Amino acid sequence: LISQPFKLVSREVKPEDSKFQAGPLTLGGKTIHVIAGPSSVETRDQIVGTANGVKKAGATLLRGGAFKPHLSPYEFQGLKHDGLALLAEARRETGMPIVTEVKDTATLLQVAEVADVLLLGSRNMQNYALLEAVGEVRKPVILKRGISATLKEVLMAAEYIVARGNTRVILCERGIRTFETMTPNTLDLNAVPMLKSLSHLPVFVDPSHGIGMRKAVPALMRAAVAAGADGLLVQVHPDPPRAISDGHQTLDFPEFEKAMDEVRAIAGAI
Numbered sequence: 001l002i003s004q005p006f007k008l009v010s011r012e013v014k015p016e017d018s019k020f021q022a023g024p025l026t027l028g029g030k031t032i033h034v035i036a037g038p039s040s041v042e043t044r045d046q047i048v049g050t051a052n053g054v055k056k057a058g059a060t061l062l063r064g065g066a067f068k069p070h071l072s073p074y075e076f077q078g079l080k081h082d083g084l085a086l087l088a089e090a091r092r093e094t095g096m097p098i099v100t101e102v103k104d105t106a107t108l109l110q111v112a113e114v115a116d117v118l119l120l121g122s123r124n125m126q127n128y129a130l131l132e133a134v135g136e137v138r139k140p141v142i143l144k145r146g147i148s149a150t151l152k153e154v155l156m157a158a159e160y161i162v163a164r165g166n167t168r169v170i171l172c173e174r175g176i177r178t179f180e181t182m183t184p185n186t187l188d189l190n191a192v193p194m195l196k197s198l199s200h201l202p203v204f205v206d207p208s209h210g211i212g213m214r215k216a217v218p219a220l221m222r223a224a225v226a227a228g229a230d231g232l233l234v235q236v237h238p239d240p241p242r243a244i245s246d247g248h249q250t251l252d253f254p255e256f257e258k259a260m261d262e263v264r265a266i267a268g269a270i
């Protein structure tokens, strides 16, 4: 069965689930970890306030983009190094490990110096130079599924990272492009049991990008946990309509708190 084209990430090579440290936390173990925070780091108050808000609701890691690749070159591209510094400040204030996107090989080491967990975004899933470079870095990495990537392609991208020595890879389903036009993406929950049966790597789900509609995000948080996800990546902002990016798919604190209570109930029942 090692006839499967992926080897190191295959469950046949390593039957037991992978678990590893991210800052003080163990990812891939029994605990479902929720990574929450804004699409983009905007201001000190916004990111520190969000860190406190999501921590209170039960999130264990803080997300926030500092280097932001966007569809249009005219959209906000992130606060870059200033954004990293603000994330580090939020970590100092709350103790939460930080998750932030790495956009290219040129800035990888600068981002890796600050981040506890790297986020390799969907646009970069098949950026082989970046995959190889991330494979040389000793930081956990969340590998997001490309918008039109098959599960085999996701696993092969993970193989690139692990083959270079970085075994701390988390696979992340974040919605794919389908014929449906009412929602920007379609969350493919098939990916959760499929990836978990094919690979020993932890599988997270991003319900925010997965449906791209704020009101529907809590339902998909619940569904992802019921499907067996090891963790969630959720966009949260103190005032979503005023968020610089992704406000349409971002929860506010009361919405997030309520969704977390529901997720805990589901996690406790399975």
Ligand code: PEP
Pocket (backbone or CB within 6 Å): 039, 065, 101, 120, 121, 122, 123, 144, 174, 206, 209
């Ligand atoms: C993100 O999570 O910040 C992000 C940019 O997501 P994606 O790469 O899945 O679009």
